[in-house]
Amino acid sequence: MNIAVKRMTAPEWRPAPPEAPGMTYPWTTPPGLGETVEVAPGVLWLRMPLPFALDHINLWALRDGDGWTLVDCGIAMDEVKALWREHFATSLGGDPVTRVIVTHFHPDHFGCAGWLARETGADVWMSRTEWLMGLNVHRDQEELGKTAQVALFAAHGLDTTQLGALTKRGNQYRKIVSEPPASYRRLRNGDSFPIGDHDWRIIVGTGHAPEHACLYCDNLGLLISGDQILPKITPNVSLQAAEPGANPLKDFLDSLDNFRGLRADTMVLPSHEYPFRGLEARLDHLGEHHDERLAEVADACAEPVTAAELVPVLFRRELDTHQTMFAMGESLSHLMYLVADGRLVRERAGTDGSDGPWRFRKV
Numbered sequence: 001m002n003i004a005v006k007r008m009t010a011p012e013w014r015p016a017p018p019e020a021p022g023m024t025y026p027w028t029t030p031p032g033l034g035e036t037v038e039v040a041p042g043v044l045w046l047r048m049p050l051p052f053a054l055d056h057i058n059l060w061a062l063r064d065g066d067g068w069t070l071v072d073c074g075i076a077m078d079e080v081k082a083l084w085r086e087h088f089a090t091s092l093g094g095d096p097v098t099r100v101i102v103t104h105f106h107p108d109h110f111g112c113a114g115w116l117a118r119e120t121g122a123d124v125w126m127s128r129t130e131w132l133m134g135l136n137v138h139r140d141q142e143e144l145g146k147t148a149q150v151a152l153f154a155a156h157g158l159d160t161t162q163l164g165a166l167t168k169r170g171n172q173y174r175k176i177v178s179e180p181p182a183s184y185r186r187l188r189n190g191d192s193f194p195i196g197d198h199d200w201r202i203i204v205g206t207g208h209a210p211e212h213a214c215l216y217c218d219n220l221g222l223l224i225s226g227d228q229i230l231p232k233i234t235p236n237v238s239l240q241a242a243e244p245g246a247n248p249l250k251d252f253l254d255s256l257d258n259f260r261g262l263r264a265d266t267m268v269l270p271s272h273e274y275p276f277r278g279l280e281a282r283l284d285h286l287g288e289h290h291d292e293r294l295a296e297v298a299d300a301c302a303e304p305v306t307a308a309e310l311v312p313v314l315f316r317r318e319l320d321t322h323q324t325m326f327a328m329g330e331s332l333s334h335l336m337y338l339v340a341d342g343r344l345v346r347e348r349a350g351t352d353g354s355d356g357p358w359r360f361r362k363v
């Protein structure tokens with residue numbers, strides 16, 4: 001895979017303006033590559049590059065006795081591995097890695113997990129569903145997942161050029177995720193365990209990923225939110241081909257309630273963009289954002305439309321193959337929410353009597 005990694009420099013990384021009133025960003029400059037910022041006693045913020053439009057991921061190292069617990073891993077790319085080795089020797093002071101916690105199976109989080117486990121001897125801790133998903137996608141050499149996805153998108157009106165481009169892509173996941181470790185330690189919603197001097201509790205979110213583990217420390221007032229709660233971007237919530245009858249947007253919105261009622265001054269440590277305070281305001285805003293989106297989608301279905309026809313309504317810009325895949329998944333998650341809610345109906349009838357693509361119509 002030919003990946004051109006861009007070195008991040010401070011001027012490119014000004015925080016976006018807060019998305020909602022009541023949110024604040026305590027930091028205006030992120031750590032450079034190979035550097036760390038101590039966001040709380042014994043809690044280090046690291047950044048690793050990503051070869052996507054979203055070109056970085058935030059990772060966390062938590063002081064754990066004489067060693068370090070790592071949270072999330074970066075993608076398995078030589079430059080990221082070299083940066084990890086640099087961190088081991090410098091910012092982590094040569095101390096051992098005690099465990100590697102992975103919030104969810106997406107490649108930027110799980111990519112280096114197997115490599116880190118082999119390199120450091122540490123166990124990987126994940127929720128069971130995320131573990132099985134990671135393993136399954138990594139092992140899918142026959143590309144059953146992609147075949148199902150192409151079929152789902154074809155049935156929802158994606159044109160043949162874009163379906164062709166999607167078909168041609170190999171297993172992208174394997175290219176940026178190292179061989180997963182042979183075993184893992186299971187994290188469950190509500191689990192609480194000490195990391196160094198403090199207890200941390202697992203809070204599971206769904207919708208973006210099936211069993212996404214976040215970590216909350218009441219003592220320190222910190223929430224490591226992964227991709228579940230980001231300050232500015234709304235995480236992708238896609239209907240998956242493996243579960244075409246699911247309602248992931250409802251799962252996502254419902255699970256946001258799991259993050260209510262934490263300490264009012266909680267600092268959220270997200271996987272992208274900047275740490276922030278104002279969690280309740282952000283949760284309110286995420287709910288409002290999707291309500292607006294849903295109303296927009298319902299209005300767009302005054303005349304019957306396919307999920308593909310809705311993509312330019314939801315995303316008013318040019319999309320590449322990778323982005324089209326996410327946009328179709330996102331379009332479908334909104335449509336399926338409205339079908340379950342009774343606001344839309346779904347029907348398919350071709351003009352020639354055969355099955356045409358699914359169309360969605362306002363009730």
Ligand SMILES: [Zn+2]
Nearest residue numbers: 104106208227
């Ligand atoms: Zn993710």
